[in-house]
Amino acid sequence: MKLLAGASAYGAVGSGGAADAQATHYGKMADTIRCIGCKRCMSACKRWNNLKVERDELITDRETDLTSNNWVVVNLLIDDKNRSRKHYMHLACQHCIEPACAGVCPVKAITKLPEGPVVINENKCIGCRYCFQACPYKVPRFSFEKRVTRKCTLCYDRIPLLNYMKPACVAACPVGALYFDYKHEVIKEAKRRVHERGGTAYIMGLTEAGGTDMITILPTRPQDLNVVVAPQKVVNQNLDKIRITAAGVMGSAVMTGLMYAYAALTKGKESRNND
Numbered sequence: 001m002k003l004l005a006g007a008s009a010y011g012a013v014g015s016g017g018a019a020d021a022q023a024t025h026y027g028k029m030a031d032t033i034r035c036i037g038c039k040r041c042m043s044a045c046k047r048w049n050n051l052k053v054e055r056d057e058l059i060t061d062r063e064t065d066l067t068s069n070n071w072v073v074v075n076l077l078i079d080d081k082n083r084s085r086k087h088y089m090h091l092a093c094q095h096c097i098e099p100a101c102a103g104v105c106p107v108k109a110i111t112k113l114p115e116g117p118v119v120i121n122e123n124k125c126i127g128c129r130y131c132f133q134a135c136p137y138k139v140p141r142f143s144f145e146k147r148v149t150r151k152c153t154l155c156y157d158r159i160p161l162l163n164y165m166k167p168a169c170v171a172a173c174p175v176g177a178l179y180f181d182y183k184h185e186v187i188k189e190a191k192r193r194v195h196e197r198g199g200t201a202y203i204m205g206l207t208e209a210g211g212t213d214m215i216t217i218l219p220t221r222p223q224d225l226n227v228v229v230a231p232q233k234v235v236n237q238n239l240d241k242i243r244i245t246a247a248g249v250m251g252s253a254v255m256t257g258l259m260y261a262y263a264a265l266t267k268g269k270e271s272r273n274n275d
């Protein structure tokens with residue numbers, strides 16, 4: 001219910017028409033060079049979204065994975081080319097501009113809101129996990145308790161309802177490693193920080209997966225940091241759907257063939273035994 005109520009409220013924010021479309025499109029930035037790995041963002045996300053805290057996951061430097069109860073993780077990054085350099089990466093949904101997850105959802109439970117957030121309507125989700133397969137970052141995770149897939153919402157239920165408060169994780173960061181603003185301001189701020197550091201850092205999200213509303217400043221290219229390298233082009237949603245459906249159809253055809261062959265074989269054996 002929280003999700004549905006929030007969705008309509010967020011929709012109201014963007015009702016000013018094309019003129020303020022740019023102004024009402026939001027983005028979030030994570031700066032891995034500034035992050036100190038304190039994981040306050042993870043705790044704040046859990047508090048706001050009422051998510052279960054697992055033992056040990058909030059300890060600094062303890063590697064954690066996204067789960068249906070962990071919508072954001074902060075993990076240590078080691079630069080392969082310079083192993084003495086350590087950075088922390090805040091990783092959550094990238095809020096893709098053309099999200100592959102939404103494209104493959106067979107019941108249209110995932111929506112890209114005009115303001116930026118990609119949200120799953122848990123009342124519609126049937127837990128098929130196609131979104132997990134399609135997502136280049138493997139973000140949506142299945143909850144065995146709720147039987148639905150869950151992920152970061154960009155706090156769309158918080159921003160408009162509570163007078164434009166920042167997402168819970170951004171508000172909790174003590175060192176300004178997280179930043180939230182209109183999308184064009186987020187890009188401007190990312191470029192400003194990169195320039196300030198001599199231009200060697202890498203901005204992830206400008207082109208990855210066709211562009212995302214979550215931008216991450218990395219000390220160097222993602223491939224040198226063992227960070228997922230998403231394809232630069234937009235993941236073709238319909239192609240993905242066809243691929244998944246085709247895989248399903250082929251899988252069923254193979255299964256049916258195997259079952260048919262097995263039945264024919266056992267039938268032959270049975271008739272020989274009865275002779």
Ligand code: SF4
Pocket residue numbers: 093094095096099100101102118134135136137138139140151
């Ligand atoms: S990162 Fe994955 S879950 Fe998030 S919007 Fe993109 S495709 Fe969807």
Ligand code: SF4
Pocket residue numbers: 044045046048049071072092151152153154155167168169170
């Ligand atoms: S934006 Fe909101 S839902 Fe997403 S990681 Fe931050 S606190 Fe969690």
Ligand code: SF4
Pocket residue numbers: 034035036037038039040041042074088090172173174175176177178
């Ligand atoms: S709260 Fe800020 S500094 Fe702490 S782990 Fe999260 S992003 Fe890093």
